[in-house]
Amino acid sequence: MPQPDDLTVSVPLALALAGELDGMTLHLRVEDCAALLRVAEQLPWQNVHRVTLPSIEDFESVQDYSRRAHWNLWWPERDMGRLLDLAPTLRRRTVTLWVAPDDPDLHNKLAVGESLSLQMAVPLADPDCIDLADLNSLVSYVLLTGATRTVHIEPLASMVNTAAGREEQTLWDVANESVRHNLFVDDAGQVSVSARLAPTHHFGTLADLADGSIKSSAAYQRLHGYTEGLFRSQSVCSTCRAYPLCGGWLRYADPEYDCEVWQLVINSLQDAVGEREAAKALTQRPVETARERTPQRR
């Protein structure tokens, strides 16, 4: 069976796959913690490296099942309570608190999370899920507070790191939709790249995954050849300044999508980081020797 870095499955599917995982790593998406608890003993926890839970409240009941996994916990809307009580528990595990980009308490939650030194993420389900004003204020938050050191606000933290050359993550990676690394299996056993693209991108079934034939599916090929197509056609993305951070993700589902807003945001972020990196590069210059300071021959 091919081994993507991340095979996203539901609890029932993880249960069904338990005997045939053979070293594969799973991202377990849990929609109902009670259902998870009922079958938790039978789940192949040794294969689980990431779990997404619908609520922070539920974490206490299931946290001991996988000590190795990275836990993503949704912090639901209008729920600001109990975090102080839970903070010690959250810090004991590798946990990222997920906040919806349109959560009315977004900034308060980020501030609270930061003050408690908790890792935070604002995952993007689709390009339109966040308003420009919120996006801009998030960028300012990240750049002005240096928040990426203590709080991981995605996709901005990855963007800052990529713009600074510390990593190479585009929105494809941040959204866990990289066809090289991510696969998603729905409960009917249909394989795709992510929940978002599942309705339009069928790579095949679990059986196709086992024999590797998903790679020859039209949907897989479309995603896989997308980047090359952007450059071969010299599309607007190929000469867009925001491309190193976006990777063409914003216009994939809708080539007509107007990403100007995102371009503004990404470019201002790149300007800020570029300025910082340029200043850093210039200050690392060697000190002139006395010999070099002597007048030049004319």
Added chain:
Amino acid sequence: MVIILKMSTACNGTCVYCSAYKDKPQHLSLEVAERVLGLAAEYLNADPRGHVNIILHGGEPLLRSRRFYAAFDRLMDEQLGALRPRLSMAMQSNLTLLTPEKAAVLKPILTRPIGTSYDIYPEVRGVKGCLSLDERWYRAIHVAEAADIDTGVVYVVHSKAVENTERVWTFFRNHPWVPTVRFNPLYAEGLGKSDDVTELGITAEQWGEFLIRGWRLYERDGYRPSFAPFNEYFGAHVRREPHLMSCSHKGICSHSHLGVDPDGSLYTCGRWSDTAEFSYGTVFDTDREGILNSEVRLRLGERKDLLRAGECKECQWWAYCHGGCPNDAYLEHGTVQARTKWCAGYLAFFEECLRPLGEPVRSEEER
């Protein structure tokens, strides 16, 4: 020592500015290859700490067969033996003929990247045959990637690129399969001399414009893209490492470079082989000693001192240029004892972009 070895002067490309175009193509024989590798061994034996880099060039080196490269690989073992680890091998190719089978044969030979070419203006570059250059180039890029052979791009800067510097820059900065780029100005050699190319040709001032615009983009990108010559100027001026500049600017090419034609004729570099001037003889009638004492080489070696005492006497940017490429000077002025034709462009760039970052570094020989 860098040896530019022409594997063939034939090419499947149709690039309008080709500097290496020959009416009657020649192909390197294994006999010449053996001599060249023997010469490389001579250099390595003479300098126990030395290193030789051979750049397989053309024409198009991938026109040569797998069988030829397999034999070349065996010759490397025979001629170099224990010296082989001190010899590195790169290639300059349009890449379009790279197949998985050829990549498998080349992998043990190539220790450095294949420098390839690409242009966003399709009318400038092309390839013979029914498949387009793009079709073949992308297919080959994936072959190289699968074979774990690194690639980089050499971009010939023409008038359209000067007008659209940001577009060209951003395209390559974004390109997932282009980790490094070297920007060279289009020069008038081979087909580049023809009237058809006049519109694409650039002046020294235009080259300066390109460098200035490119530097602004390099600054904007935090001085990070691995784009030469910008990263080399950053190294020279900010890191005080002018010795890491390319061959055009160090003024030592008569010591550091050698060009070999398919028939075994020896020149200072591949560009001189294209110009077919200043030959040291052939691999059959001379050796390392003969090359070192060649009158042609000594004359080229004097250039630096003559320029420093003459037309470059007042120049503060000497360490960054050394009068530029002698072949450029020859093509423009008919003599190597003149500074590069690009001088005005370089000066404009140095003054506008580098001066604000600090005073020029002095060259090693003047310290």
